[in-house]
Amino acid sequence: MLKRMDPDNTEALRAFLEGRMADSDPAILAQTAAILDAVRREGDKALFAYTKQFDQVELNSLQASEEEIDAACARADASLIADLQEAAANITAYHEQQKYQGYHLEKEDGVYLGQRVLPLARVGVYVPGGRAAYPSTVLMNVLPAKIAGVKEIIMVTPPDREGTIPPVIAAAAKVAGVTAIYKVGGAQAIAALAYGTATIPQVDKIVGPGNAYVACAKRLVFGRVDIDMVAGPSEILVIADANADPKAAAADLISQAEHDPLACSILLTTEEAFAEQVQEELKIQSARLPRRAIIEQSLANYGTLMVCRDLDQCIAIANQVAPEHLELMIADADERLPQVRNAGSVFLGYTTCESIGDYFGGTNHVLPTNGTARFASPLSCDDFIKRSSYLHYSAAALRRDGEKIMNIARHEGLDGHANAVKVRLDHE
Amino acid sequence: MLKRMDPDNTEALRAFLEGRMADSDPAILAQTAAILDAVRREGDKALFAYTKQFDQVELNSLQASEEEIDAACARADASLIADLQEAAANITAYHEQQKYQGYHLEKEDGVYLGQRVLPLARVGVYVPGGRAAYPSTVLMNVLPAKIAGVKEIIMVTPPDREGTIPPVIAAAAKVAGVTAIYKVGGAQAIAALAYGTATIPQVDKIVGPGNAYVACAKRLVFGRVDIDMVAGPSEILVIADANADPKAAAADLISQAEHDPLACSILLTTEEAFAEQVQEELKIQSARLPRRAIIEQSLANYGTLMVCRDLDQCIAIANQVAPEHLELMIADADERLPQVRNAGSVFLGYTTCESIGDYFGGTNHVLPTNGTARFASPLSCDDFIKRSSYLHYSAAALRRDGEKIMNIARHEGLDGHANAVKVRLDHE
Structure with missing residues (x-):
């Protein structure tokens, strides 16, 4: 199911990956621009109207009340809340190392200068609704802001048909500690955060994933407020040696593929026999999974396999691809890590599957996609601070x-x- | 010459500043896109052709040779080189404090995770030509990259009519330590850095100021490579108390105004008499300066004065404006600094004029403009590194x-x- 490519032709691989970058759709652009304009002119009135139009619900109030949030949390699965709390503790421990300090230099003749590090005052977090309402997204976006010292963290998320927030989202928001939740989604939510309305305050930065309209709106308001990134199609690159378990390699390639038909799963191995075993496993495992159709489409479009000369070649190719997720399913993963120059997040050894990092391990799952790990970084506390210099x-x-x-x-x-x-x- | 505005109506001030943001010109966009496309398809051939067309010079070679750089340096003023060297030492001392470290956490049951900090591999620095060929720009953009550990720093700059590099630029490049200089400017230079050609290697990030075509090209290639920022119109905000020297305040407002007719100079003071003295001084001093026309135009368009109740109000307004440069020409500048939440760079006390920071003091002069200091930071070593996480x-x-x-x-x-x-x- 993975397409074979020549490991000595990395240009072909790059062109193949870049082919996933779609041009922005002029119809989406025009519609998004109109929504931004309406919210800017009409404020809350436009938000109520778009919510009625797109979410099919008439709200009395944009802000979710304390009672409403508590009621939604009460409907959430208790075991899920406990697991999210433990995940939050791990994410917090990891991100607390990212607190940056300013510095102060004293020089001769009464000269002094330095740099202060200041948290952003107010941040907006977009959380998609419907089937993409992921509690892990809430934790990964809110916790670094909180740890960085941001005082106000505003969540926006589309209401369901009953005009309420999904229980899992309410629970994750409570665990992460957001300041307020507004029930508005789409480009109109991004507009509200960028311009402010009577109800929703203007923020300094907007983070979080969303559909094509949300992504387009973020691009358009960038400059007025900061944004995290406009995430592109995502990818995993698995490097496996002879001792790797083909079942595990196949499972990890599938875990990426199930996200999206544009997701890309790449296997680099030195072992021809191993490659064949993984191909078999991909068939067996995807047949058993609920998202089989997406998985098969994604693997057929963007599943790639290269049988390489040696591990050095595998890692050289990984550095050219600069994958969002890199798994080193090899014996000497730790020793090889310094050779890795371009990767969003690296998963070391046979037992570290990417999904540990997606949910629980502590590292952030908001990562640079589509080759941007060459120059971009995982979401971190650094995204929620600014620096300011001084001189005397x-x-x-x-x-x-x-x-x-x-x-x-x-x-x-x-x-x-x-x-x-x-x-x-x-x-x- | 400064227009009076009501300090209790900061909305009016913000709207006034935002009025400087021009919509992108569709003609510039179309022409820039065509240039990018040509360079992408034709590589060096397109670069030679555009250089002939726009810079009126036929080059034999895009890269400046060692001999050519040395010859240009030999024509540079010796006192200028010495002063640039001293400035570079100050800039280096300040930016060396910005070297970030990764971290490693060990947890129970053999879990470990951490974050590595890696320099970008290759960076491009755009340096404008003609009258805007500023050696200080070279130092401010190249030195942080060098200190961050970037191995290859590629400078691009348009050739003069003789097909060579201006002596001041060659000298600054030598002082800062660039890897290579290519004689190409405009959108075509940005295209070369973003896509790579046979001669000019593709980079990971492009920094440096430029004209409207350069800015537009940077916007268009963003995502394929990183960029620093698309700088907007710049501003200074001076807060002065009764003991400030009106001559000095006027001089500093003028030093901002002389950049550009869109530059904005704002004076906030608690003293009516002082405000009047500054107005007088503005007339006297601008009349003596070579860039008088630009200064008068800029002050007439965007020079602003507010007489405020007290220093608390002055600083509250500064935090709303989030100026690129903030001068605290007040007795207790150090004590007031913590109240400043939004400013690119702060200049403390009566004797610290902004131009010290532009050239010599050590802080960076590439700063967030037009209110973006709410969320953005001065250029720093952090712009030339990326982070990569790992988990076991x-x-x-x-x-x-x-x-x-x-x-x-x-x-x-x-x-x-x-x-x-x-x-x-x-x-x-």
């Missing part, structure tokens, strides 16, 4: 350095910059 | 947590994710 020059230091500063300024033809130094030196 | 789960840990992971996965309807755990537990 004493009169003595300005006397010492003034001529040099004016010299550079004049070479750039910016005499006004030199003049700002000069009026101070003349003043003395 | 032992068989024992998977036995311990497997049921919990499968429980969450199944609640999300992703049985393939649960299956990846199950095949491993069954295997034991």
Whole structure:
């Protein structure tokens, strides 16, 4: 079921992966722009109207009340809540290491300078509704913001047909500790967070996944507010040696494929026999799974197999692909890790399946997709802070350095910059 | 010359500043897209052709040779080189504090996880030509990349009419330590860095300022490569108390205004008399400066004055504006700094003019503009690294947590994710 590709032709692989990048749909763009405009002009009124139109429900209030949230939580599975709490503890322990400090430098003649690290004041988290209402998404987006020190974390999510929030989402929001929940979804929710309405406050940054309209709206409001990323199609790349279990490799390729027909599952191995065993296992396991149709479509479109010379070649190819998820199902995974230069998250050894990281292990599951791990990073506390620099020059230091500063300024033809130094030196 | 605005109506101020954001010009967009496409298809051939068309010069070679760079440096002013070297030392000392470390956590039952910090492999720095060929831009963009550990730093800059590099740019490139210089500018240079050509290698990130075509090209290639930001119109906000020197305040407002007719200079003060003195000084000083026309246009368009109740109000307004540059020309600047939540860079006290930071003090002059300091940061080493997480789960840990992971996965309807755990537990 995986398509064989030549490991010595990585250009073909890259072109194949890039082929997944769709051009933005002009119809979606036009409709999204109209929604943004309406929310900007009409505020809450537009939100109620779009919610009626798209979610088929007439709300009395956009904000979910405490009672409503508690009632939804009460309907959530108790074992799920307990497991989410344990997952949250693991995610918290991992992300707490990401608290950044500013610094302060003192120099001669009374010069000092430094950098402060400040949390964003208010962040919006988009949580999709319907079948894509994932409690793990809530934890992965909210907890890093909270740990970074963001005071207000606003969740938006489309209401169900009864005008309420799905129990799993309410439970995850409670575990993660959001400040407020608004029952609005789609591009209209992104507009509300970007511009603010009478009910929903404007935020500094919007994070979280969504459908094509949500993604398009995030792109359009970027600059006015910050956004996390516009996630592309996702991928897993599994490197397996002779001792790997073909059942496990197949299961992990499938766990990626079941997300989306555009998801890409790549197997790199040094063992021809192993490759064949995985192909067999893919058939057996996907036949048993509820999302069989998506899995088969995804594997048929984007499942890829390369039988490589050696592990060095496997890792070189992984670095070129820069996968979102990289599994090293090899004996010496730890020793090989430093060779990995481009990967969102790396899963080490035979027993570490990607789904541990998706839910429970502690690392973030919001990862750079489609080759952007070359330059982008997993979601982290760093996404919820900003830096601000400061500088103090004493009169003595300005006397010492003034001529040099004016010299550079004049070479750039910016005499006004030199003049700002000069009026101070003349003043003395 | 500064327009008075009501300090109690900050909405009006925000609307006024946002009015500077121009819609992207469809003609520029179309032309830029055509250039990107040509470079992608034709590579170096297109670069030579566009250089002939736009820079009116026929090059033999895109890359500047060692001899050519040395010859250009030899023509640079010796005092300028010395001052740039001292500036580079200050910039280096400040940015070396920004080296981030990864971390590693060991947990029970053989679980370990962590985050690695890796420098980007290859970065492109765009340096404008002509009158905007600023050596300080070279230092501010190249040095943080170098300190972050980027191995290859590729500079692109348009050639002059003789087909060579301006001496000040060559000198700054030598001081900063770029890997290679290519003589190509405009959207075609951005295209070359984003796609790669036979001569110019593809990079992971593009930084540096440029004209409307360069900015548009950066927007269009974003996602394929990373970019720093698309800089908007810039601003200074000066808060001055009764002891500030009106000459100095006027000079600093002018130093911002001389950049660009869209630049915005805002004065907030508690002293009516001081405000009037600054207005007088603005007239006197701008009349003496070579860029008088730009300064007067900028001040007339976007020069703003608010006489405020007290310093608390001044700082509250500054936090709403989130200025690129904030000067605290007040007695207790240090004590007030913690009140400042939104500012790219803060200049503390009467003697610290913004131009010290532009050139020499050590902080970075690439700053978030037009209110984006609410969520964005000065350029730093952090812009030239990426993070990558890793996770290891032992068989024992998977036995311990497997049921919990499968429980969450199944609640999300992703049985393939649960299956990846199950095949491993069954295997034991």
